[in-house]
Amino acid sequence: MDYKERQIKQWATKRKNGTDVGWNKGQKGLCSDETIRKMRKSATGIHRKEANGMWQGGITLLGFQIRNSVRYSKWRSDIFSRDNYICQKCGATRCKIEAHHIKMFSLIIRENAIKSLEGAELCEELWNINNGITLCKKCHKEENGIQMKDNKYAIKLAQITPLKYNR
Numbered sequence: 664m665d666y667k668e669r670q671i672k673q674w675a676t677k678r679k680n681g682t683d684v685g686w687n688k689g690q691k692g693l694c695s696d697e698t699i700r701k702m703r704k705s706a707t708g709i710h711r712k713e714a715n716g717m718w719q720g721g722i723t724l725l726g727f728q729i730r731n732s733v734r735y736s737k738w739r740s741d742i743f744s745r746d747n748y749i750c751q752k753c754g755a756t757r758c759k760i761e762a763h764h765i766k767m768f769s770l771i772i773r774e775n776a777i778k779s780l781e782g783a784e785l786c787e788e789l790w791n792i793n794n795g796i797t798l799c800k801k802c803h804k805e806e807n808g809i810q811m812k813d814n815k816y817a818i819k820l821a822q823i824t825p826l827k828y829n830r
Contacts, residue, residue: 746797
């Protein structure tokens with residue numbers, strides 16, 4: 664019996680007997696509580712706000728406020744009813760649908776220098792139903808991918824003519 668076979672047999676026996684214990688069993692961690700506290704304190708604020716390369720001036724919180732507003736809810740329902748609750752890309756009907764901005768939501772906020780919910784309420788471009796389209800969750804994910812790659816307002820999506828269904 665070679666070394667590898669003996670090792671496997673030994674491990675199997677330990678597992679069977681319950682004597683196979685991990686090297687770190689019972690240990691709380693590699694660092695003491697004091698060391699962890701020092702590391703957290705030193706890292707505080709390093710990647711926050713302007714120090715982060717991805718910082719865009721706090722538009723995430725603003726976007727959250729806008730998307731939870733009554734006017735945004737009305738904009739979505741207007742898009743859905745106009746498109747008859749049907750995905751305008753694939754024609755799916757019985758699925759989760761989402762309202763999609765053809766021109767990127769974040770781009771509209773940046774171009775119009777919107778800094779507050781009140782500023783968003785006054786921006787007509789943000790609430791224009793011609794800048795919205797009903798998509799199923801799958802198609803919406805695909806279109807957001809196209810927008811992120813191209814960053815040209817999803818020209819591909821703008822060329823889609825809304826489907827007409829007779830009911």
